[in-house]
Amino acid sequence: MTYLPGAAPGMKRRSPLSSPRDGEAPADAVPIDAVPISGAPRKPAISKRTTPVPFDAAEDYDPEGFEAELDDADESTDAPERAEKLLLARLRGRSLSRVEAEAVLRGADLDEVQTEEMLDRFTELHYLDEAKLADQILHSHHERKGLGRTGVELEMRRRKLDPNVILDKLEEIPDDEEERAIELAVKRVQQLARFDEQTIDRRLTGFLMRKGYNSSIVRVAVKAALASRGGSGGGSKVRFR
Structure with a gap:
């Protein structure tokens, strides 16, 4: 188990919503898997998973199992404790943006003030960390998937990240869109050898557009891919640095 800064083995664990007492370590020293709910005794993990799901696997993550267990086990729990437990369960499965976390809390019978306080507290503890989530998407x-700048931006917007975070992270993308598109197209064209050039052109264009590359880069990459196979798209050799 990895402890956040300031933590140590044997340190008393507290809820992320409770304030530290004099002489105690702050709540943000507690790893998320070890957080009890509102000072209650330590209970078995909500799910059989004891470590967060890798980001790529989280796309297929289904949180219904968590909610079903919470429905069965927490009928007598008050709204804030139940909301905290639900949000922790979701965060053990995948990273969330603040908007996604707010959507999780909508069914927890909290008022607006309680919801904002809980979101602020989880953000303070870095359980909600949009910059980290943006890095995962990058x-x-x-x-890994080879998406262009537009494709990455669309995914960040789909996850409802803060617009300022999106802009900052997009600026970190190297200015090598054309080279990356050419490399993808040259690899892809090898799988299309059985088709005529017009079909290859159409399929490569659709493939790269879905990856989020703009039309001008797509045309350059398709032409380079056709040239790499000695077709009528040109006879030059494609070289990469």
Whole structure:
């Protein structure tokens, strides 16, 4: 188990919503998997999962199991404790933006003040961390899946990240869109050898557009891919740095 700064083995665990007493470590020293609910005795984990789901796997994550267990186990729990427990359960499964976390709390019978206080507290503890979530999206969608700037931006907006966070993270994307698109197209064209050039052109164009590359870059990449196979798209060789 990895402890946040200031934590130590054997340190008393407290709810993320309770304030630290004199002489105690702050609540943000507690790892998320170890947080009890509102000072209650330590209970078994809500889910069989004891570690967060990797970001890529989280796309297939279904939180219904968490909610069903909470419905069965917490009928007598008051609204703030139940809301805290529900939000922690979701965060053990995947990272959330603040808007997504707010949507989780809508069914917890909290008023607006309680909801904002809980969101602020989870943000203070970095359980809600939009910059970190944006970094995860950059890694999974840009570096691993090869999406272009537009594709990455669409995913960040779909996850309802703060617009300022999105702009900051998009500026971190290297200015190599054209080279990345060409590399993807050259790899893809090898799988389309059985088709005629017009079909290859159409399929490559659709493939790159879905990846989030703009039309001008797509045309350059498709032409380079056709040239790399010795077709009528040109006879030059494609070179990469």
